[in-house]
Amino acid sequence: MSKEKQEVSNPLELEGSDRHLVGKWAVIILIVSLIMSGYHFYTAGFGLQVSTRTHLIFHLTIGLTLVFLMYPIRKGLKQTKIPWYDFLLALLVAFVGFYIIQNQQSPSILSARPTTLDVSVGVALVLLVLEATRRVVGKPLVIIASVFIGYYFLGAYMPGAFRHVRADFERFFYEMTYTTAGIFGTPISVSATYVFIFILFGAILESTGAGKMFIDLALRAFGKYKGGPAKAAVVASGMLGSISGSSTANAVTTGTFTIPLMKKVGFKPHVAGGVEVAASSSGQFLPPVMGAAAFLMIEYTNIPYVEIIKSALIPAILCYVAILIMVHLEASKNNIRGLKKSELVSSRKTLLQQGYLILPIFVLLYFLIKGFTVPNSAFFSIVVILVLAFFAHRFKENIGRSLLYAGILIAFAFSLQYIILFINQFLSRDILWRNEIPFLVVISLVIASLFAVGQKKLKVESAPVRYGVTELIRGFELAARNSLAVVVACGTAGILIGVVNLTGLSLKLSNMIISFSGSVTAMLPSFLVFDNTQLYFALILTVFACLILGLGLPTTATYVILAAMVAPALVGLGVPLLAAHLFVLYYGVLADDTPPINLPAYATAGIAKAEPIRTGIQGFKFDSGALLLPFAFATNPTILLLNPDATWIDVTLNIFTALIGIIAFASFIQQWLIVKYAWFERIGALVAALVLIHGHWVTDITGITILVLLVISQYIRAKKAGKIGNKTEVGCQAP
Numbered sequence: 001m002s003k004e005k006q007e008v009s010n011p012l013e014l015e016g017s018d019r020h021l022v023g024k025w026a027v028i029i030l031i032v033s034l035i036m037s038g039y040h041f042y043t044a045g046f047g048l049q050v051s052t053r054t055h056l057i058f059h060l061t062i063g064l065t066l067v068f069l070m071y072p073i074r075k076g077l078k079q080t081k082i083p084w085y086d087f088l089l090a091l092l093v094a095f096v097g098f099y100i101i102q103n104q105q106s107p108s109i110l111s112a113r114p115t116t117l118d119v120s121v122g123v124a125l126v127l128l129v130l131e132a133t134r135r136v137v138g139k140p141l142v143i144i145a146s147v148f149i150g151y152y153f154l155g156a157y158m159p160g161a162f163r164h165v166r167a168d169f170e171r172f173f174y175e176m177t178y179t180t181a182g183i184f185g186t187p188i189s190v191s192a193t194y195v196f197i198f199i200l201f202g203a204i205l206e207s208t209g210a211g212k213m214f215i216d217l218a219l220r221a222f223g224k225y226k227g228g229p230a231k232a233a234v235v236a237s238g239m240l241g242s243i244s245g246s247s248t249a250n251a252v253t254t255g256t257f258t259i260p261l262m263k264k265v266g267f268k269p270h271v272a273g274g275v276e277v278a279a280s281s282s283g284q285f286l287p288p289v290m291g292a293a294a295f296l297m298i299e300y301t302n303i304p305y306v307e308i309i310k311s312a313l314i315p316a317i318l319c320y321v322a323i324l325i326m327v328h329l330e331a332s333k334n335n336i337r338g339l340k341k342s343e344l345v346s347s348r349k350t351l352l353q354q355g356y357l358i359l360p361i362f363v364l365l366y367f368l369i370k371g372f373t374v375p376n377s378a379f380f381s382i383v384v385i386l387v388l389a390f391f392a393h394r395f396k397e398n399i400g401r402s403l404l405y406a407g408i409l410i411a412f413a414f415s416l417q418y419i420i421l422f423i424n425q426f427l428s429r430d431i432l433w434r435n436e437i438p439f440l441v442v443i444s445l446v447i448a449s450l451f452a453v454g455q456k457k458l459k460v461e462s463a464p465v466r467y468g469v470t471e472l473i474r475g476f477e478l479a480a481r482n483s484l485a486v487v488v489a490c491g492t493a494g495i496l497i498g499v500v501n502l503t504g505l506s507l508k509l510s511n512m513i514i515s516f517s518g519s520v521t522a523m524l525p526s527f528l529v530f531d532n533t534q535l536y537f538a539l540i541l542t543v544f545a546c547l548i549l550g551l552g553l554p555t556t557a558t559y560v561i562l563a564a565m566v567a568p569a570l571v572g573l574g575v576p577l578l579a580a581h582l583f584v585l586y587y588g589v590l591a592d593d594t595p596p597i598n599l600p601a602y603a604t605a606g607i608a609k610a611e612p613i614r615t616g617i618q619g620f621k622f623d624s625g626a627l628l629l630p631f632a633f634a635t636n637p638t639i640l641l642l643n644p645d646a647t648w649i650d651v652t653l654n655i656f657t658a659l660i661g662i663i664a665f666a667s668f669i670q671q672w673l674i675v676k677y678a679w680f681e682r683i684g685a686l687v688a689a690l691v692l693i694h695g696h697w698v699t700d701i702t703g704i705t706i707l708v709l710l711v712i713s714q715y716i717r718a719k720k721a722g723k724i725g726n727k728t729e730v731g732c733q734a735p
Contacts, residue, residue, distance in 0.1 A: 017071045017135075019079045028082075029069055033480035034473065036062045037200055041382065041476075044197045044375035046420075047432040054101050056184045059192035061097030063487035064132050065090045066480060071135040089128070096125050100177065114174045122173030129183060129491040136488050140597055141553050144561075145492050148499040155503060161512065164503045175498055182498035186299050187490035187560045194295035195486050195556065197378040200479040201364070202243040204382055206253060207475035208389045209465035210357040213350055214239045215257050219339070220347040227331025228338030229265055230272070233258035234279040234323050241283010242290060243361075247555065247592050247600040249482055251280035252607070259607045266336040270611060273604035274618020275330075278323050280600055281593050282623060284555050285316040285586065288365045293559055293585050295374055300563045301577050306369055311578055311640040314655060315626075315633055319586075322625030322662045329670040330622075352460045356392055356451050360385045363440070380440055387444035389467035395452035396462050406445050413438040489557035497564050510569035513541050517573075532635050532694070535573050539631055542566050543587050550591025558588035570634065579637045586630045593619045625666040628693055632658055636695030657700045661692035664707050674714035675721060684710055 021029055039058070048055050068089040072079050099121050108115045114122070134142045152172060155164035176182030180189075205211075218232035218239075225231060233254060241250045255276040262272035284290055287309035294308050301308075330336070360381040367377035387409070394402040417433045424430045455462060465471065500506045517537035521529060545566050550558035562584035570580035592600065593616065601616035608615065633639045638646045638654045646654075667673040668685035677685065684706050692703035 018075055018077070019070060019072045019082075021070075021082065022080055025081050029066070030473070030477055032062065032066055032069065033477040036066065036480040036483075037476035040192075040196045041200060041379065045379035045383075045434060045437075047429075049427065049429050049431070052189075053104060053180075053184065056188055056192050057097055057101050057104075059196070060129075060183070060188055060487065060491055061093055063484055064093040064097075064128055064491075067132040067136055067484055067488060068093060070481070070484070071132075073135070089131075092124065093128055096121055096128065100125070104178065109174075109178050112174065114170060114178065118178070119170050119173050122177035125177050125183065126173065126495065129488065129495070133488040133492045136485050137492075137554060137557075138597075138599075140551055141489060141492055141557060144549070144553075145495050148496050151505070152499045152503060161508050162505075166502055172502075175502060176495055181501055183491050183494040185494045185497055186296075187493040187497065187556070188487075190296050190299055191483075191486050191490040191556070194374050195490075196479070196483050197375050197382075198243060198289055199483045199486070200476070201360075201378050201382055201385075202240070203479035203482060204385055204472075204475040205243065205357065205360065206240075207465075207471045207478065208357055208385065208467055209354060209463060211236075211240055211253050212257065212464070213354040213357060215254060216345040216350045217347055219261070220344050220350070222338075223261075223344050224338040224341060226338060227265070227267070227327050227336045229258060229261035230267060230275045230327045230331065230336075231324055233262065233276055234320060234327060237276065237279035238283050238286055238320050241280050242286035242288065247277070247281040247284070247589075248485075248603050250283055251276050251600040252603045254280065255604045255607050259604060261339070263608065265339065266334060267330075268610075269608040270605070270614040271330065271618050273601065273608035273610050273615035274620075275323075275327060275622055276604045276607075277593055277598070277600045277615065277619030278326075278622035279320075280604075281555075281589050281619070282316075282319050282323060282626075284589050285312065285319050287313050287316065288361075288368060290316075293555065296556065296559055296563070297578070297581050297585075300567075301581055303578055305374070308578065311642060312582060314639055314641070314651075315582070315586075315629055318629060318639075318655070318658055318662060319626040321659065322629070322666060323622055325663060325666045326622045326625040326670060329666060329672050332674075333670065333672045333676070349460055352451070352454055352458060354463045356388045356447055357385070359388065359444075359447065367436075376434065380434075380436055383437060383440055384444050386472070387441055388448050389463075389465075389471075391445060391448040392451050393462050393466050395449045396455055399452075410438070410442060410445070413441040485554050486556050489554045490560070493557040493560040496561055500564050506565050506568055509565050510572055513538050513545075513566075513569040514572055517541060535575070535635060536631070538569060538573050539583070539634055542570060542584065546584055546587035547591045547594055550588045551594060551597045553591070555585075555589055555592055558591060559585050562588050575634050576637050576640075576642050579634050579640055579642060582640065583630045583634045586626075590620070590623055590627070593623045595620065621669060624669055625662060628661060628665055628689055629658060631693045632661065632695065635693065638695070653700075654695065657692050657695070657703070660704055660707055661689050664692065664703065664710075665689035667710075673710060674718045677714075678717075681710055681713060 039062075043055065050058070068086045069082055073086070103109055103118065108118055130142050130145060133145070151158070151162075153167045153169075155162070155167055158164070177184075215232065215236040218235040219229065222228050222231035222235060236258065237250055237254045240254060241247075255273070259272045259276055262275060263269055267275070284293060287294065290309070290312060294305060294312070297303065297308050298305055363384050364377050364381040367380055368374065372380075391402060391406060394405070416437065417435075420431045420433050454460070517534045520537050521534040524533065546558075546562055549561050549565070553561075563581055567580045567584050570583060571577055575583070592598070595601070595613050595616035598612070598616035598619065601619050602612045604619075605612040605615040636654065637643055638650055639658055641651065643650070664685045667677070668682055668689060671677045671682055673681075673685070688703040688706035688710070691699040691706075
């Protein structure tokens with residue numbers, strides 16, 4: 001493995017740690033990581049053996065423990081062992097967690113009259129969460145949390161609407177630590193219940209080599225076309241991004257393979273890195289997982305999962321189409337072609353080698369749609385991944401021995417229900433049995449054997465990764481490590497939400513947005529005011545709030561903050577609840593791509609050997625092709641399938657006009673359609689994009705007409721310049 005790949009494959013480096021532990025120190029980390037992943041895998045499948053609150057406390061405690069064991073007090077120390085003070089902090093975390101678990105039902109806590117020791121433990125937990133967040137996520141989120149905490153204690157000195165008189169020291173730390181209004185509120189609940197199991201799902205899927213398979217398939221589909229490797233990067237990152245929930249992890253996973261290919265065909269290093277940033281971040285819009293945002297939305301909106309992913313699907317696809325259009329225009333501007341057919345891996349060979357790894361995603365979707373709980377659905381999918389990955393290789397190598405192992409596994413799967421029934425006699429809480437487990441095991445074994453037979457008959461090599469216990473352990477360890485950014489961010493987000501709820505800040509901010517947008521509207525002349533004028537101003541204010549509040553934060557934390565503080569203002573102005581939450585999610589994810597605090601750009605810049613800020617600017621540019629799309633679905637929710645009176649013709653027309661608007665806006669940003677735009681053509685493209693937001697037949701016809709005129713103008717100019725029909729200009733093959 002090259003030095004470059006070694007650098008980007010280290011999961012610690014994805015989140016900014018340069019503590020490289022070896023020997024017994026590495027073993028300690030491995031054991032704690034396996035405990036964390038194994039515990040969540042077990043509870044997803046067989047239920048909790050403790051109370052829900054104890055489950056949340058354990059989740060946060062073990063996450064914080066790992067942070068202090070793995071992350072140094074500052075970067076650049078290059079430590080190879082854990083210093084004594086971090087061991088003490090890890091022990092303090094364990095003590096705090098144990099104390100809260102043991103005393104959650106004590107009289108002082110139940111009566112909301114905490115003792116001095118209770119408050120001291122609460123202070124310690126808040127400080128530990130903030131320090132862990134600083135080490136893993138960085139200073140921005142800690143600064144925001146500190147400002148909120150300061151606002152709580154200094155509320156009596158605040159002017160006007162921001163003033164409040166709830167600055168009680170004991171109550172603050174009691175609420176933050178011992179109730180569901182603070183650290184152990186909705187964010188950490190979603191992290192423990194939903195997010196971790198999907199991080200585990202993604203880590204195990206990646207440990208099987210599925211990431212490379214997705215990239216090979218995307219390259220086969222798009223690699224030969226103009227700018228092909230970049231288009232393949234967009235598609236592959238979308239496939240992985242929905243599951244991973246981390247823009248940075250997704251960018252590194254796919255970028256390791258795609259960025260060198262983009263550079264090879266002619267993309268500049270910072271452009272190649274920017275394409276990967278945009279594609280990796282936008283994966284969090286895509287169902288079925290949406291980077292865990294779908295499950296957060298369930299908690300905040302009480303809307304069923306199926307309804308959320310149904311509404312999110314069309315705009316998510318349009319968002320990726322926008323990135324593909326941006327990439328195509330970039331390739332056209334710079335005459336960047338595709339790869340030669342000989343450089344592409346056969347899709348038939350790839351599917352025969354590892355096509356079975358697509359099955360777990362369909363298993364996940366099937367159980368989610370059937371109404372199974374989210375953890376159960378992810379658990380079933382992981383079981384399918386493991387059986388397929390373990391046996392597909394072995395059936396081909398030694399059918400006799402593999403059949404013996406398969407028989408033992410089937411016997412164990414069927415007998416497990418009776419083993420659990422026996423064990424339940426001695427437990428206070430029953431271990432739950434899932435009848436689907438043996439069925440899934442048998443089906444997975446059959447599919448694995450069919451792939452092995454097909455590979456043998458058609459003389460296709462087995463999957464490049466020979467999955468075994470080592471790979472399984474690596475996947476479990478990677479999941480624990482990759483979850484830490486989400487765990488600490490959700491803990492800190494709980495503090496923010498606690499302050500918002502205790503001070504009534506959410507209602508105040510919503511009222512300010514509504515009032516300000518109304519005041520601006522009132523100042524306009526009457527001919528500039530129409531039905532949605534105030535809403536448009538409120539949406540613009542919301543965009544700025546999203547971009548500022550989301551700078552440098554993981555998407556999970558960003559969405560939690562925005563859902564509590566900003567989304568209610570949009571709902572108050574008549575935006576449907578789900579549309580409001582999708583609106584803030586879109587711009588919250590875009591904030592993750594906004595320089596200068598753009599973590600995915602720093603990761604991809606390292607791979608591309610480019611400057612991080614320039615890479616971040618390119619990432620923002622490629623993501624901005626769909627910048628206006630949320631305005632379209634916030635003002636006209638037909639595209640979200642939320643209008644019960646809309647026919648399929650209405651939906652199709654709305655999708656078409658949204659696509660036209662995306663093409664117009666992407667060409668405006670790139671200053672290119674067929675040839676370089678003249679200044680008046682570029683203004684025309686912007687006007688076309690803006691009028692298509694409104695969703696009225698007059699504005700739709702106007703926007704489409706402008707774009708048609710632009711195409712005609714561009715065609716005539718290209719014809720005169722001799723660029724139409726020039727094979728060297730439009731050829732697909734790599735030079």
